[in-house]
Amino acid sequence: xxxxxxxxxxxxxxxxxxxxxxxxxxxxxxxxxxxxxxxxxxxxxxxxxxxxxxxxxxxxxxxxxxxxxxxxxxxxxxxxxxxxxxxxxxxxxxxxxxxxxxxxxxxxxxxxxxxxxxxxxxxxxxxxxxxxxxxxxxxxxxxxxxxxxxxxxxxxxxxxxxxxxxxxxxxxxxxxxxxxxxxxxxxxxxxxxxxxxxxxxxxxxxxxxxxxxxxxxxxxxxxxxxxxxxxxxxxxxxxxxxxxxxxxxxxxxxxxxxxxxxxxxxxxxxxxxxxxxxxxxxxxxxxxxxxxxxxxxxxxxxxxxxxxxxxxxxxx
Amino acid sequence: xxxxxxxxxxxxxxxxxxxxxxxxxxxxxxxxxxxxxxxxxxxxxxxxxxxxxxxxxxxxxxxxxxxxxxxxxxxxxxxxxxxxxxxxxxxxxxxxxxxxxxxxxxxxxxxxxxxxxxxxxxxxxxxxxxxxxxxxxxxxxxxxxxxxxxxxxxxxxxxxxxxxxxxxxxxxxxxxxxxxxxxxxxxxxxxxxxxxxxxxx
Numbered sequence: 001x002x003x004x005x006x007x008x009x010x011x012x013x014x015x016x017x018x019x020x021x022x023x024x025x026x027x028x029x030x031x032x033x034x035x036x037x038x039x040x041x042x043x044x045x046x047x048x049x050x051x052x053x054x055x056x057x058x059x060x061x062x063x064x065x066x067x068x069x070x071x072x073x074x075x076x077x078x079x080x081x082x083x084x085x086x087x088x089x090x091x092x093x094x095x096x097x098x099x100x101x102x103x104x105x106x107x108x109x110x111x112x113x114x115x116x117x118x119x120x121x122x123x124x125x126x127x128x129x130x131x132x133x134x135x136x137x138x139x140x141x142x143x144x145x146x147x148x149x150x151x152x153x154x155x156x157x158x159x160x161x162x163x164x165x166x167x168x169x170x171x172x173x174x175x176x177x178x179x180x181x182x183x184x185x186x187x188x189x190x191x192x193x194x195x196x197x198x199x200x201x202x203x204x205x206x207x208x209x210x211x212x213x214x215x216x217x218x219x220x221x222x223x224x225x226x227x228x229x230x231x232x233x234x235x236x237x238x239x240x241x242x243x244x245x246x247x248x249x250x251x252x253x254x255x256x257x258x259x260x261x262x263x264x265x266x267x268x269x270x271x272x273x274x275x276x277x278x279x280x281x282x283x284x285x286x287x288x289x290x291x292x293x294x295x296x297x298x299x300x301x302x303x304x305x306x307x308x309x310x311x312x313x314x315x316x
Numbered sequence: 317x318x319x320x321x322x323x324x325x326x327x328x329x330x331x332x333x334x335x336x337x338x339x340x341x342x343x344x345x346x347x348x349x350x351x352x353x354x355x356x357x358x359x360x361x362x363x364x365x366x367x368x369x370x371x372x373x374x375x376x377x378x379x380x381x382x383x384x385x386x387x388x389x390x391x392x393x394x395x396x397x398x399x400x401x402x403x404x405x406x407x408x409x410x411x412x413x414x415x416x417x418x419x420x421x422x423x424x425x426x427x428x429x430x431x432x433x434x435x436x437x438x439x440x441x442x443x444x445x446x447x448x449x450x451x452x453x454x455x456x457x458x459x460x461x462x463x464x465x466x467x468x469x470x471x472x473x474x475x476x477x478x479x480x481x482x483x484x485x486x487x488x489x490x491x492x493x494x495x496x497x498x499x500x501x502x503x504x505x506x507x508x509x510x511x512x513x514x515x516x517x
Contacts, residue, residue, distance in 0.1 A: 011508055046511055050465065050480040052458045056358035063372055064350050067379055071343060 001025045006036045010043050163190050326394035335395055338386050350379055353399060360403050363477050365410070366466050378406050393491050400484070401492045404474060411470075464514045472507035479504055 001009075006029045012018050013026055030037050069075075163184050169175040184190035327335070334352070337345030354375065361374050381402055389398050465473055478484045478492065479500075489500045 011505065043508070043512065046461065046508075046515060047480060049454075049458050049461050050476070050511075052454070053363050053462060053465075053477075053481045054458075056355055056362050059354045059358055063354060063375065064347060067350055067376055068343065068347055070376070070380070071346065071383055 001029045003029075003033060003036050006030075006033070007039060010040055013040075014044060014047050326391065326397075331395050332391070335386065335389065338383070339389075346383055349382070353396075354379075356396065357399070357403060360400065360482065361407065363481055364404070364407050364474070366462070374406065374410050377410075378403050381406060393488070397484070397488050397491055400478070400482075400488075404492060408470070461511065461515055464511055468507055468510055472503050472510065475500055475503040476507040476511075 006026065009018060009022070009026055013023070018026055030040060166175060166180060166184055167190075170177070170180045331352075334345050334349050338349055357375050357378055358371065361371055361378070365371065365374070382399065385402070389395065465476060468476065474493065475489055478489045479486075484492070486497050486500050490497045493500065495503075
Protein backbone atom coordinates (compact mmCIF):
# COMPACT_ATOMS: atom_id res chain seq x y z
CA UNK A 1 0.00 0.00 0.00
CA UNK A 2 1.42 3.36 -0.97
CA UNK A 3 0.86 6.69 0.78
CA UNK A 4 -1.77 7.81 -1.71
CA UNK A 5 -3.82 4.68 -1.16
CA UNK A 6 -3.33 5.06 2.59
CA UNK A 7 -4.66 8.62 2.59
CA UNK A 8 -7.65 7.52 0.58
CA UNK A 9 -8.48 4.87 3.16
CA UNK A 10 -8.02 6.95 6.32
CA UNK A 11 -11.68 7.86 6.62
CA UNK A 12 -12.75 4.36 5.67
CA UNK A 13 -10.80 3.16 8.66
CA UNK A 14 -12.14 5.87 10.91
CA UNK A 15 -15.67 5.00 9.82
CA UNK A 16 -14.96 1.36 10.73
CA UNK A 17 -15.42 0.15 7.17
CA UNK A 18 -11.96 -1.40 6.87
CA UNK A 19 -11.39 -5.02 7.81
CA UNK A 20 -9.35 -8.11 7.01
CA UNK A 21 -6.34 -7.91 4.75
CA UNK A 22 -6.94 -4.26 3.90
CA UNK A 23 -6.95 -3.35 7.57
CA UNK A 24 -3.73 -5.30 8.04
CA UNK A 25 -2.06 -3.49 5.13
CA UNK A 26 -3.31 -0.19 6.50
CA UNK A 27 -1.80 -0.88 9.96
CA UNK A 28 1.48 -2.01 8.43
CA UNK A 29 1.76 1.21 6.45
CA UNK A 30 1.03 3.29 9.53
CA UNK A 31 3.88 1.65 11.41
CA UNK A 32 6.42 2.26 8.66
CA UNK A 33 5.43 5.69 7.34
CA UNK A 34 5.77 8.54 9.84
CA UNK A 35 4.09 11.21 7.68
CA UNK A 36 1.07 9.00 7.00
CA UNK A 37 0.84 8.23 10.69
CA UNK A 38 0.78 11.98 11.45
CA UNK A 39 -1.91 12.51 8.86
CA UNK A 40 -3.95 9.65 10.29
CA UNK A 41 -3.69 11.04 13.82
CA UNK A 42 -4.70 14.48 12.61
CA UNK A 43 -7.80 13.13 10.86
CA UNK A 44 -8.71 11.10 13.90
CA UNK A 45 -8.38 14.17 16.14
CA UNK A 46 -10.65 16.09 13.79
CA UNK A 47 -13.23 13.32 13.94
CA UNK A 48 -13.07 13.21 17.73
CA UNK A 49 -13.35 16.97 18.05
CA UNK A 50 -16.34 17.07 15.70
CA UNK A 51 -17.95 14.43 17.84
CA UNK A 52 -17.51 16.83 20.77
CA UNK A 53 -19.86 19.38 19.23
CA UNK A 54 -22.05 20.85 21.98
CA UNK A 55 -25.48 19.47 22.65
CA UNK A 56 -28.37 21.21 24.31
CA UNK A 57 -28.92 20.28 27.94
CA UNK A 58 -32.14 21.02 29.72
CA UNK A 59 -34.99 22.64 27.90
CA UNK A 60 -37.23 24.94 29.86
CA UNK A 61 -40.74 23.71 30.56
CA UNK A 62 -41.91 26.97 29.06
CA UNK A 63 -41.11 25.55 25.65
CA UNK A 64 -43.56 22.70 25.93
CA UNK A 65 -46.20 24.80 27.64
CA UNK A 66 -46.07 27.37 24.89
CA UNK A 67 -46.16 24.75 22.18
CA UNK A 68 -49.21 23.07 23.69
CA UNK A 69 -50.81 26.47 24.26
CA UNK A 70 -50.43 27.24 20.58
CA UNK A 71 -51.68 23.84 19.45
CA UNK A 72 -54.71 23.98 21.76
CA UNK A 73 -55.57 27.48 20.51
CA UNK A 74 -55.07 26.48 16.91
CA UNK A 75 -52.29 29.03 16.58
CA UNK A 76 -50.20 27.05 14.14
CA UNK A 77 -49.12 29.97 12.05
CA UNK A 78 -45.47 30.88 11.95
CA UNK A 79 -44.13 33.67 14.13
CA UNK A 80 -42.38 34.96 11.09
CA UNK A 81 -44.79 37.06 9.13
CA UNK A 82 -44.41 39.36 6.21
CA UNK A 83 -44.20 42.92 7.42
CA UNK A 84 -46.65 44.71 5.14
CA UNK A 85 -45.70 48.23 6.31
CA UNK A 86 -42.06 47.54 5.54
CA UNK A 87 -42.90 46.08 2.14
CA UNK A 88 -45.13 49.08 1.36
CA UNK A 89 -42.51 51.59 2.44
CA UNK A 90 -39.83 49.81 0.43
CA UNK A 91 -41.98 49.68 -2.68
CA UNK A 92 -42.86 53.37 -2.27
CA UNK A 93 -39.19 54.26 -1.92
CA UNK A 94 -38.35 52.17 -4.95
CA UNK A 95 -41.03 53.90 -7.01
CA UNK A 96 -39.85 57.30 -5.78
CA UNK A 97 -36.29 56.56 -6.83
CA UNK A 98 -37.47 55.21 -10.18
CA UNK A 99 -39.57 58.31 -10.89
CA UNK A 100 -36.64 60.49 -9.87
CA UNK A 101 -34.39 58.67 -12.28
CA UNK A 102 -36.92 58.97 -15.10
CA UNK A 103 -37.31 62.69 -14.40
CA UNK A 104 -33.54 63.16 -14.37
CA UNK A 105 -33.08 61.24 -17.60
CA UNK A 106 -35.87 63.20 -19.30
CA UNK A 107 -34.45 66.50 -18.10
CA UNK A 108 -31.03 65.53 -19.34
CA UNK A 109 -32.47 64.52 -22.68
CA UNK A 110 -34.29 67.84 -22.99
CA UNK A 111 -31.04 69.56 -22.12
CA UNK A 112 -28.94 67.86 -24.74
CA UNK A 113 -31.48 67.20 -27.48
CA UNK A 114 -32.40 69.94 -29.85
CA UNK A 115 -34.13 70.03 -33.12
CA UNK A 116 -31.37 69.85 -35.68
CA UNK A 117 -31.42 70.03 -39.43
CA UNK A 118 -28.82 67.70 -40.67
CA UNK A 119 -29.50 66.98 -44.31
CA UNK A 120 -29.46 70.67 -45.04
CA UNK A 121 -25.80 70.75 -44.13
CA UNK A 122 -24.53 70.40 -47.64
CA UNK A 123 -21.07 69.04 -48.14
CA UNK A 124 -18.49 71.77 -48.16
CA UNK A 125 -18.14 73.47 -51.50
CA UNK A 126 -21.58 72.36 -52.69
CA UNK A 127 -24.69 74.32 -53.20
CA UNK A 128 -27.95 73.13 -54.51
CA UNK A 129 -27.79 75.31 -57.56
CA UNK A 130 -24.23 74.37 -58.31
CA UNK A 131 -25.05 70.74 -58.33
CA UNK A 132 -27.51 71.23 -61.14
CA UNK A 133 -25.37 70.46 -64.09
CA UNK A 134 -25.95 72.50 -67.14
CA UNK A 135 -25.38 70.36 -70.19
CA UNK A 136 -22.91 72.03 -72.40
CA UNK A 137 -22.42 71.25 -76.10
CA UNK A 138 -19.62 68.95 -74.92
CA UNK A 139 -21.95 67.01 -72.70
CA UNK A 140 -24.51 66.76 -75.46
CA UNK A 141 -21.75 65.50 -77.66
CA UNK A 142 -20.86 62.99 -75.00
CA UNK A 143 -24.42 61.77 -74.92
CA UNK A 144 -24.16 60.26 -78.27
CA UNK A 145 -20.95 58.30 -77.79
CA UNK A 146 -20.32 57.83 -74.06
CA UNK A 147 -22.38 55.79 -71.60
CA UNK A 148 -26.10 56.39 -71.94
CA UNK A 149 -27.82 59.25 -70.25
CA UNK A 150 -30.59 58.50 -67.83
CA UNK A 151 -33.55 60.76 -67.48
CA UNK A 152 -36.10 61.01 -64.75
CA UNK A 153 -39.53 60.80 -66.27
CA UNK A 154 -42.06 62.09 -63.77
CA UNK A 155 -45.11 60.63 -65.36
CA UNK A 156 -46.62 59.54 -62.10
CA UNK A 157 -44.66 61.40 -59.48
CA UNK A 158 -44.02 64.96 -58.58
CA UNK A 159 -40.60 65.91 -57.29
CA UNK A 160 -41.89 66.07 -53.73
CA UNK A 161 -43.39 62.60 -54.03
CA UNK A 162 -40.18 61.28 -55.43
CA UNK A 163 -38.14 62.75 -52.57
CA UNK A 164 -40.54 61.45 -49.96
CA UNK A 165 -40.50 57.97 -51.42
CA UNK A 166 -36.76 58.10 -51.59
CA UNK A 167 -36.54 59.12 -47.96
CA UNK A 168 -39.01 56.44 -46.96
CA UNK A 169 -36.86 53.80 -48.59
CA UNK A 170 -33.79 55.31 -47.04
CA UNK A 171 -35.46 55.18 -43.67
CA UNK A 172 -36.13 51.49 -44.19
CA UNK A 173 -32.45 51.01 -44.85
CA UNK A 174 -33.03 50.02 -48.47
CA UNK A 175 -31.37 53.00 -50.09
CA UNK A 176 -27.90 54.24 -49.21
CA UNK A 177 -27.15 57.62 -47.74
CA UNK A 178 -24.88 58.49 -50.63
CA UNK A 179 -27.68 57.94 -53.10
CA UNK A 180 -30.07 60.16 -51.13
CA UNK A 181 -27.41 62.83 -50.97
CA UNK A 182 -26.76 62.70 -54.69
CA UNK A 183 -30.38 62.48 -55.80
CA UNK A 184 -32.04 64.78 -53.33
CA UNK A 185 -29.57 67.05 -51.61
CA UNK A 186 -27.01 67.80 -54.28
CA UNK A 187 -29.71 68.28 -56.88
CA UNK A 188 -31.47 70.85 -54.74
CA UNK A 189 -34.72 68.86 -54.53
CA UNK A 190 -34.43 68.71 -50.79
CA UNK A 191 -33.34 71.46 -48.48
CA UNK A 192 -33.29 69.54 -45.29
CA UNK A 193 -34.71 66.92 -42.98
CA UNK A 194 -35.16 67.86 -39.35
CA UNK A 195 -35.65 65.51 -36.50
CA UNK A 196 -35.18 65.66 -32.78
CA UNK A 197 -31.96 63.85 -32.25
CA UNK A 198 -28.73 64.98 -30.73
CA UNK A 199 -26.89 64.13 -33.89
CA UNK A 200 -24.84 66.14 -36.25
CA UNK A 201 -24.39 66.47 -39.92
CA UNK A 202 -25.35 62.98 -40.99
CA UNK A 203 -28.30 61.02 -42.23
CA UNK A 204 -27.43 58.02 -40.14
CA UNK A 205 -29.76 58.67 -37.19
CA UNK A 206 -32.64 59.03 -39.59
CA UNK A 207 -32.30 55.53 -40.99
CA UNK A 208 -34.30 52.74 -39.35
CA UNK A 209 -35.89 55.13 -36.87
CA UNK A 210 -39.55 55.73 -36.35
CA UNK A 211 -38.94 59.27 -35.21
CA UNK A 212 -41.15 61.92 -36.76
CA UNK A 213 -39.25 64.02 -39.21
CA UNK A 214 -39.85 67.28 -41.01
CA UNK A 215 -38.87 67.29 -44.67
CA UNK A 216 -38.21 70.76 -45.98
CA UNK A 217 -38.25 71.48 -49.69
CA UNK A 218 -36.57 74.50 -51.22
CA UNK A 219 -38.59 77.50 -52.22
CA UNK A 220 -38.09 76.65 -55.86
CA UNK A 221 -37.51 73.35 -57.49
CA UNK A 222 -35.56 72.92 -60.68
CA UNK A 223 -37.51 71.49 -63.56
CA UNK A 224 -34.52 69.48 -64.69
CA UNK A 225 -31.46 68.39 -62.83
CA UNK A 226 -28.54 66.23 -63.65
CA UNK A 227 -26.38 64.11 -61.45
CA UNK A 228 -24.43 60.89 -61.54
CA UNK A 229 -25.50 57.55 -60.19
CA UNK A 230 -24.14 54.10 -60.65
CA UNK A 231 -26.20 51.68 -62.62
CA UNK A 232 -26.66 49.51 -59.54
CA UNK A 233 -28.22 52.45 -57.73
CA UNK A 234 -30.51 53.06 -60.60
CA UNK A 235 -31.71 49.48 -60.60
CA UNK A 236 -32.11 49.66 -56.84
CA UNK A 237 -34.39 52.63 -57.15
CA UNK A 238 -36.53 50.81 -59.66
CA UNK A 239 -36.98 47.98 -57.21
CA UNK A 240 -38.70 50.30 -54.80
CA UNK A 241 -41.34 51.25 -57.32
CA UNK A 242 -39.71 54.59 -57.87
CA UNK A 243 -40.71 54.10 -61.47
CA UNK A 244 -39.49 57.40 -62.70
CA UNK A 245 -36.41 56.71 -64.71
CA UNK A 246 -35.89 56.59 -68.39
CA UNK A 247 -32.75 56.87 -70.35
CA UNK A 248 -31.14 58.21 -73.38
CA UNK A 249 -28.74 55.67 -74.72
CA UNK A 250 -26.06 56.23 -77.32
CA UNK A 251 -27.58 57.29 -80.54
CA UNK A 252 -30.91 58.04 -78.90
CA UNK A 253 -32.26 61.49 -79.48
CA UNK A 254 -31.59 63.70 -76.47
CA UNK A 255 -34.18 66.09 -75.04
CA UNK A 256 -35.16 68.92 -77.21
CA UNK A 257 -34.59 72.60 -76.57
CA UNK A 258 -37.67 72.82 -74.38
CA UNK A 259 -36.10 70.48 -71.84
CA UNK A 260 -32.93 72.24 -70.93
CA UNK A 261 -31.89 71.05 -67.50
CA UNK A 262 -31.84 74.35 -65.69
CA UNK A 263 -34.86 75.84 -67.33
CA UNK A 264 -38.08 76.24 -65.45
CA UNK A 265 -37.50 76.71 -61.73
CA UNK A 266 -40.85 76.50 -60.02
CA UNK A 267 -42.08 77.14 -56.52
CA UNK A 268 -42.37 73.96 -54.51
CA UNK A 269 -45.73 74.61 -52.84
CA UNK A 270 -48.85 74.39 -54.89
CA UNK A 271 -47.44 72.41 -57.74
CA UNK A 272 -49.59 72.18 -60.79
CA UNK A 273 -50.88 68.78 -61.86
CA UNK A 274 -48.54 66.71 -63.91
CA UNK A 275 -49.11 67.10 -67.65
CA UNK A 276 -50.04 63.83 -69.23
CA UNK A 277 -47.78 64.17 -72.19
CA UNK A 278 -44.20 64.38 -71.03
CA UNK A 279 -42.42 63.89 -74.26
CA UNK A 280 -42.35 60.18 -73.88
CA UNK A 281 -41.60 59.82 -77.51
CA UNK A 282 -38.08 61.04 -76.78
CA UNK A 283 -37.43 58.63 -73.97
CA UNK A 284 -36.34 55.03 -74.06
CA UNK A 285 -36.77 53.01 -70.94
CA UNK A 286 -33.58 51.03 -70.45
CA UNK A 287 -34.78 49.16 -67.37
CA UNK A 288 -38.09 48.06 -68.77
CA UNK A 289 -38.97 45.49 -71.38
CA UNK A 290 -37.10 47.21 -74.15
CA UNK A 291 -33.92 47.41 -72.18
CA UNK A 292 -30.73 46.43 -73.93
CA UNK A 293 -28.16 45.65 -71.30
CA UNK A 294 -25.26 46.28 -73.61
CA UNK A 295 -26.27 49.91 -73.77
CA UNK A 296 -25.80 50.36 -70.07
CA UNK A 297 -22.30 49.43 -68.99
CA UNK A 298 -21.45 49.19 -65.31
CA UNK A 299 -19.95 52.19 -63.60
CA UNK A 300 -20.81 55.78 -63.06
CA UNK A 301 -23.10 57.38 -65.57
CA UNK A 302 -24.96 60.63 -65.69
CA UNK A 303 -28.54 60.80 -64.64
CA UNK A 304 -30.87 63.50 -65.76
CA UNK A 305 -33.83 64.25 -63.65
CA UNK A 306 -36.78 65.89 -65.24
CA UNK A 307 -39.52 67.58 -63.35
CA UNK A 308 -42.88 68.83 -64.36
CA UNK A 309 -42.76 72.06 -66.30
CA UNK A 310 -43.11 75.13 -64.14
CA UNK A 311 -46.33 77.06 -64.27
CA UNK A 312 -46.07 80.27 -66.14
CA UNK A 313 -45.24 83.24 -63.97
CA UNK A 314 -43.98 81.18 -61.04
CA UNK A 315 -40.46 80.67 -62.26
CA UNK A 316 -38.17 82.86 -60.16
CA UNK B 317 -29.72 8.19 17.25
CA UNK B 318 -31.63 6.11 19.69
CA UNK B 319 -31.15 2.49 18.73
CA UNK B 320 -34.41 1.02 17.62
CA UNK B 321 -35.48 -2.37 18.77
CA UNK B 322 -36.43 -4.09 15.56
CA UNK B 323 -39.94 -5.45 15.95
CA UNK B 324 -40.96 -5.17 12.33
CA UNK B 325 -40.73 -1.44 12.79
CA UNK B 326 -37.84 0.97 12.77
CA UNK B 327 -38.94 2.40 16.13
CA UNK B 328 -39.25 1.31 19.70
CA UNK B 329 -42.79 0.15 20.48
CA UNK B 330 -43.52 3.13 22.72
CA UNK B 331 -42.54 5.52 19.93
CA UNK B 332 -44.86 3.77 17.50
CA UNK B 333 -47.61 4.00 20.06
CA UNK B 334 -47.07 7.73 20.68
CA UNK B 335 -46.93 8.42 16.97
CA UNK B 336 -50.13 6.48 16.40
CA UNK B 337 -51.91 8.50 19.06
CA UNK B 338 -50.52 11.74 17.67
CA UNK B 339 -51.93 10.85 14.28
CA UNK B 340 -55.36 10.71 15.90
CA UNK B 341 -54.88 14.25 17.24
CA UNK B 342 -54.16 13.27 20.84
CA UNK B 343 -52.59 16.35 22.44
CA UNK B 344 -51.28 14.40 25.41
CA UNK B 345 -49.42 12.09 23.05
CA UNK B 346 -48.03 15.11 21.27
CA UNK B 347 -46.87 16.48 24.61
CA UNK B 348 -45.11 13.19 25.28
CA UNK B 349 -43.54 13.28 21.84
CA UNK B 350 -42.24 16.81 22.46
CA UNK B 351 -40.88 15.83 25.85
CA UNK B 352 -39.13 12.86 24.32
CA UNK B 353 -37.59 14.59 21.31
CA UNK B 354 -37.23 18.24 22.28
CA UNK B 355 -33.60 17.83 23.32
CA UNK B 356 -32.85 16.03 20.08
CA UNK B 357 -34.56 18.75 18.06
CA UNK B 358 -32.80 21.60 19.90
CA UNK B 359 -29.44 19.86 19.56
CA UNK B 360 -29.77 19.27 15.85
CA UNK B 361 -30.87 22.85 15.28
CA UNK B 362 -28.07 24.16 17.46
CA UNK B 363 -25.48 22.07 15.67
CA UNK B 364 -26.64 23.18 12.25
CA UNK B 365 -27.38 26.83 12.94
CA UNK B 366 -25.06 27.62 15.82
CA UNK B 367 -25.87 30.18 18.49
CA UNK B 368 -28.94 31.84 17.04
CA UNK B 369 -31.23 34.04 19.07
CA UNK B 370 -34.39 32.37 17.88
CA UNK B 371 -33.45 28.73 18.28
CA UNK B 372 -36.58 28.10 20.35
CA UNK B 373 -38.70 29.68 17.61
CA UNK B 374 -37.16 27.33 15.10
CA UNK B 375 -37.81 24.37 17.41
CA UNK B 376 -41.42 25.49 17.87
CA UNK B 377 -41.96 25.69 14.15
CA UNK B 378 -40.41 22.24 13.71
CA UNK B 379 -42.76 20.70 16.26
CA UNK B 380 -45.74 22.49 14.78
CA UNK B 381 -44.84 20.99 11.43
CA UNK B 382 -44.54 17.61 13.06
CA UNK B 383 -48.02 18.07 14.54
CA UNK B 384 -49.47 19.11 11.20
CA UNK B 385 -47.77 16.53 9.03
CA UNK B 386 -47.30 13.52 11.26
CA UNK B 387 -49.99 11.81 9.20
CA UNK B 388 -47.44 11.65 6.40
CA UNK B 389 -45.10 9.50 8.43
CA UNK B 390 -45.74 5.94 7.28
CA UNK B 391 -42.98 4.15 9.20
CA UNK B 392 -40.77 3.60 6.16
CA UNK B 393 -37.80 4.85 8.21
CA UNK B 394 -37.25 5.46 11.88
CA UNK B 395 -39.20 8.35 13.40
CA UNK B 396 -35.94 10.11 14.24
CA UNK B 397 -34.87 9.98 10.59
CA UNK B 398 -38.22 11.46 9.54
CA UNK B 399 -37.94 14.07 12.29
CA UNK B 400 -34.41 14.89 11.18
CA UNK B 401 -35.74 15.45 7.68
CA UNK B 402 -38.41 17.82 8.99
CA UNK B 403 -35.80 19.71 11.02
CA UNK B 404 -33.43 20.01 8.10
CA UNK B 405 -36.16 21.21 5.75
CA UNK B 406 -37.21 23.86 8.21
CA UNK B 407 -33.61 24.90 8.85
CA UNK B 408 -33.22 25.53 5.13
CA UNK B 409 -36.40 27.61 5.11
CA UNK B 410 -35.20 29.49 8.15
CA UNK B 411 -31.84 30.23 6.59
CA UNK B 412 -33.53 31.64 3.52
CA UNK B 413 -35.56 33.89 5.78
CA UNK B 414 -32.46 35.00 7.58
CA UNK B 415 -30.98 36.33 4.36
CA UNK B 416 -30.65 40.09 4.16
CA UNK B 417 -33.92 40.85 2.38
CA UNK B 418 -35.81 38.23 4.36
CA UNK B 419 -34.64 39.66 7.64
CA UNK B 420 -35.84 43.07 6.55
CA UNK B 421 -39.28 42.04 5.34
CA UNK B 422 -40.04 39.37 7.90
CA UNK B 423 -40.90 40.45 11.39
CA UNK B 424 -40.84 38.32 14.47
CA UNK B 425 -43.80 38.44 16.82
CA UNK B 426 -43.03 38.13 20.49
CA UNK B 427 -44.84 35.16 21.95
CA UNK B 428 -46.88 35.68 25.07
CA UNK B 429 -49.54 33.72 26.88
CA UNK B 430 -53.00 34.98 27.77
CA UNK B 431 -51.64 36.98 30.68
CA UNK B 432 -49.09 38.67 28.44
CA UNK B 433 -46.17 36.79 29.97
CA UNK B 434 -43.34 36.08 27.53
CA UNK B 435 -42.53 32.53 26.51
CA UNK B 436 -38.91 33.34 25.68
CA UNK B 437 -36.60 30.49 26.63
CA UNK B 438 -33.50 31.28 24.60
CA UNK B 439 -31.46 32.88 27.37
CA UNK B 440 -31.90 29.95 29.65
CA UNK B 441 -31.15 27.58 26.78
CA UNK B 442 -27.75 29.06 26.01
CA UNK B 443 -26.75 28.74 29.61
CA UNK B 444 -27.55 25.04 29.62
CA UNK B 445 -25.66 24.12 26.45
CA UNK B 446 -23.42 21.19 27.18
CA UNK B 447 -19.95 20.98 25.74
CA UNK B 448 -18.26 17.63 26.24
CA UNK B 449 -14.79 19.06 25.60
CA UNK B 450 -13.32 19.39 29.07
CA UNK B 451 -10.32 21.63 29.00
CA UNK B 452 -10.33 25.21 27.81
CA UNK B 453 -7.88 24.30 25.06
CA UNK B 454 -10.12 21.53 23.81
CA UNK B 455 -13.12 23.82 23.84
CA UNK B 456 -11.18 26.34 21.79
CA UNK B 457 -10.32 23.71 19.19
CA UNK B 458 -13.90 22.46 19.09
CA UNK B 459 -15.16 25.98 18.59
CA UNK B 460 -12.62 26.52 15.84
CA UNK B 461 -13.76 23.35 14.06
CA UNK B 462 -17.40 24.29 14.58
CA UNK B 463 -16.71 27.60 12.92
CA UNK B 464 -15.11 25.84 9.96
CA UNK B 465 -17.99 23.37 9.71
CA UNK B 466 -20.60 26.14 9.79
CA UNK B 467 -18.89 27.89 6.92
CA UNK B 468 -18.97 24.81 4.73
CA UNK B 469 -21.49 24.81 1.89
CA UNK B 470 -24.78 23.52 3.30
CA UNK B 471 -24.80 20.27 1.33
CA UNK B 472 -21.45 19.24 2.82
CA UNK B 473 -22.17 20.60 6.28
CA UNK B 474 -25.45 18.74 6.58
CA UNK B 475 -23.92 15.41 5.59
CA UNK B 476 -20.93 15.88 7.86
CA UNK B 477 -22.94 16.79 10.95
CA UNK B 478 -25.34 13.92 10.39
CA UNK B 479 -22.48 11.47 10.04
CA UNK B 480 -19.91 12.68 12.54
CA UNK B 481 -22.01 14.37 15.18
CA UNK B 482 -25.32 12.56 15.06
CA UNK B 483 -23.74 9.29 13.92
CA UNK B 484 -26.36 8.49 11.31
CA UNK B 485 -25.54 5.68 8.93
CA UNK B 486 -24.89 6.38 5.28
CA UNK B 487 -28.26 4.89 4.47
CA UNK B 488 -30.08 7.12 6.96
CA UNK B 489 -28.28 10.20 5.66
CA UNK B 490 -29.25 9.27 2.12
CA UNK B 491 -32.85 8.91 3.30
CA UNK B 492 -32.89 12.29 5.03
CA UNK B 493 -31.23 14.15 2.18
CA UNK B 494 -33.05 12.28 -0.53
CA UNK B 495 -29.84 11.39 -2.38
CA UNK B 496 -27.99 8.19 -3.19
CA UNK B 497 -25.44 6.56 -0.89
CA UNK B 498 -22.70 7.35 -3.40
CA UNK B 499 -23.62 11.03 -3.23
CA UNK B 500 -23.50 10.92 0.57
CA UNK B 501 -20.06 9.31 0.46
CA UNK B 502 -18.82 11.86 -2.03
CA UNK B 503 -20.17 14.81 0.01
CA UNK B 504 -18.61 13.44 3.17
CA UNK B 505 -15.24 13.01 1.51
CA UNK B 506 -15.40 16.53 0.18
CA UNK B 507 -16.40 17.96 3.57
CA UNK B 508 -13.63 16.11 5.36
CA UNK B 509 -11.09 17.27 2.82
CA UNK B 510 -12.20 20.89 3.30
CA UNK B 511 -11.89 20.60 7.05
CA UNK B 512 -8.52 18.90 6.82
CA UNK B 513 -7.22 21.84 4.82
CA UNK B 514 -8.68 24.53 7.04
CA UNK B 515 -8.09 23.13 10.50
CA UNK B 516 -4.59 23.22 11.88
CA UNK B 517 -4.15 20.62 14.59
